[in-house]
Amino acid sequence: MQVTLRIKRFNPEADTQSHFENYQVEVEPTDRVLDALQTVKWYQDGTLTLRRSCAHGICGSDAMLINGRNRLACKVLIRDLGNKIQIEPMRGFRVLKDLVVDMEPFFAKYRQVMPYLVNNDPVPQTERLQSPEEHERFEDTTKCILCAACTTACPSYWSNHEFLGPAAIVQGHRFIFDSRDQLKSERLAVLNDMTGVWRCRTIFNCVEACPRGIDVTKAIGEVKKAILFGKT
Numbered sequence: 387m388q389v390t391l392r393i394k395r396f397n398p399e400a401d402t403q404s405h406f407e408n409y410q411v412e413v414e415p416t417d418r419v420l421d422a423l424q425t426v427k428w429y430q431d432g433t434l435t436l437r438r439s440c441a442h443g444i445c446g447s448d449a450m451l452i453n454g455r456n457r458l459a460c461k462v463l464i465r466d467l468g469n470k471i472q473i474e475p476m477r478g479f480r481v482l483k484d485l486v487v488d489m490e491p492f493f494a495k496y497r498q499v500m501p502y503l504v505n506n507d508p509v510p511q512t513e514r515l516q517s518p519e520e521h522e523r524f525e526d527t528t529k530c531i532l533c534a535a536c537t538t539a540c541p542s543y544w545s546n547h548e549f550l551g552p553a554a555i556v557q558g559h560r561f562i563f564d565s566r567d568q569l570k571s572e573r574l575a576v577l578n579d580m581t582g583v584w585r586c587r588t589i590f591n592c593v594e595a596c597p598r599g600i601d602v603t604k605a606i607g608e609v610k611k612a613i614l615f616g617k618t
């Protein structure tokens with residue numbers, strides 16, 4: 387089948403503002419949007435710039451706006467979109483070129499929640515054991531691949547870029563609810579700040595956008611409860 391890709395382009399060395407360009411591509415219905423984009427780049431216009439690495443929904447590097455919704459290009463099949471597909475960079479981040487956005491502010495917020503296990507007890511002879519029930523408390527948020535689809539779908543983030551955003555809160559949740567972690571109060575203090583969880587208005591865009599199916603709003607709600615009632 388033939389599809390028309392309408393791609394938002396921006397070259398900082400030549401353009402003062404972004405514009406759309408159309409490309410006709412021959413694809414299989416079972417091809418993914420990433421395949422179509424690579425066909426454009428490899429055979430029609432080598433200047434098209436996008437990020438991708440694993441091509442299997444794991445690395446999170448090819449999140450973009452596909453027909454108005456944040457998606458991983460490597461996980462969306464052409465047959466589910468029809469023959470007119472509009473592709474834009476994620477909203478709310480500075481565009482470096484075409485579909486590539488500046489992720490550094492996103493990772494700066496990620497670092498604020500200290501996304502690593504802290505346990506100052508003596509190192510045990512074996513693993514730090516945890517029951518299945520204890521693991522279940524944060525299992526969902528371990529699935530985050532830091533693609534930023536949730537944060538860049540969040541109107542609260544669009545209106546205030548100081549907001550840490552859903553992804554950073556999800557990463558905080560992953561450690562706050564880990565029975566082995568000993569830095570809960572510090573993480574909760576970061577998320578209780580003016581830029582933290584209280585900026586979430588439970589709009590649920592993050593849940594719809596997450597390519598990993600994480601119940602992001604539920605995780606944010608659990609962090610709010612942990613701040614208010616101290617229960618993790």
Ligand code: FES
Nearest residue numbers: 441443445446460
């Ligand atoms: S390229 Fe790695 S998630 Fe799509």
